[in-house]
Amino acid sequence: MPSLTLHNGNIIPQLGVGTYQLSPEDAVPIVSAAVEMGYRHFDTAQLYHNEAAVGKALNEAIKAGLVKREDLFITTKLNNDFHEPAEVVRSFDQSLKDLGLDYVDLFLIHWPVPKLYDGRYDLTWQTMIDRIYETEKSKAIGVSNFEIHHLERIIDATGFVPHANQIQAHPYFANNELRQFCQSKEIVVEAWAPLARATVLKDPVVEELSQRFEIAPTDLVLGWALARGDVIFPKTSKVARLAENAHCLTIEMPAEAMAAIDQLDKGEAGRYGDHPDKVDFLGR
Template sequence: MMSKEISGINDTTTLSNGVEMPRLGLGVWQAEPKDAVNAVSSAIQMGYPMIDTAKAYGNEQQVGEGIKQGLAAAGKKRDDLFVTTKLANSDQGYESTLTNFDASLKRLGLDYVDLYLIHWPVAGKWAETWRAFEKIYQDGKARAIGVCNFSEQTMKSLIALSDITPMVDQVEFHPWLQQPSLKKYLADTGIQQEAWSPLGGTGGSLMKEPVIQTIAKKHGKSAAQVLIRWDLQNGLVTIPKSVHPEYIKQNADVYDFSLDDDDMKQLAAMEQSKRTSYWLTSFDWYFGDEK
């Protein structure tokens, strides 16, 4: 896993299998189906090289239509775009994974995805699910495979049982939740860390923090731009979500400034181990390190 110098929207990181993964993409979590088509199409036309969705988001079909429209309008080919989707928790298990992967491809209108992820480590299921992921990868239907929301311990357990090490771990990451031990482990293991909810989730309370507002004013940028740039300078892949074309454009305008050492230290000092997706706590019984 190797990230190159930060220079523009087409920057990539090299995954452990040699695949080039864009550093910046559009996330569509909580994007209503009616909004997803235009958001995805607009992002592609603005130069976004990556789109991230999931079956659980309920918008794969609309994302697929947005991809079709966006590529046509931009005069680009399928190979110019990196597409990620994820397996829903209720679909885990070996045969179920294979069946539901094909269903995702059909909804997206694609012959392959660039990255397929296990959405959560469902206790009692994730090991056999990963075996199916290895088959999908070996069959060439996904250029890379990985996981979401795996802790260091769960990742170690998975690697011990696997023939193929996950290439990506997509986790919640922002100044309030930095998980430094996990970040170091992933870097040391050659697994690319990807940030979901990089802007701190819904409500915008993180972006209202005085530290972030001060840094944004200093650079003449928005709070969102500061957070996205922070992800990039931390070596992460990041997928900020918006369905508004003006914000989609603004979120990609992060290559004409740099956060200095003092900025980076101030943002790092905001760590609180605070999740912004509070609903996750009600699922603690469901996810775990069991096979």
């Protein structure tokens, strides 16, 4: 499994399993099967309401001797409801309890929600540093859906650079300016929706590349993301799809294919959903 190094020296597997929109009933068999297939990176969140199921599957795998805890990389995320300092700690401790773990490998602020909490997501970040990272409850901390100005604010306020930023990035929305900023700060980029909700798989350019190089569309698009240096975790509710997603590790991306997929970028028009500055939902 290819991996990247966080700026604190910790290793993060570049391919993982995303659990967004996985019901607890589906999460257990998916995570269990993924462990058996060799996946070691699992991404969940308080917002997904499946931490207990993910933890159940992982702890059963550990107990069965299929994997050691230290060989797993487990990420969860702070819900928008819990940005107040006391709530950061309380909700994180609840996540650990639900997951059945003593620590996680990465804890992220899910959204900056700058319209809420008087816009003081920098205080949320300081709490993450003081109460989560420095107490070693999480081996690394980071953010999700943070734009350049959000990152600059928390870095300027605390002097602490996030270990990772999980952002939307795919061929239709390459998010290159933000990715380049993260790279300049040694922030690992994690790309959510790497398949552009599967729409890019039917793109005529991708279909032509697939035929020309005899590489499956999924392999091409995921291979493009890996070659760019992104961490990815395509989500699925089907066990068979886990193997399909992992197959991208076996291919060598042709330079022509990389260049052609680069050209699919639509800029801001390719973004799914609202810009992070507009996201302000609670209670989901």
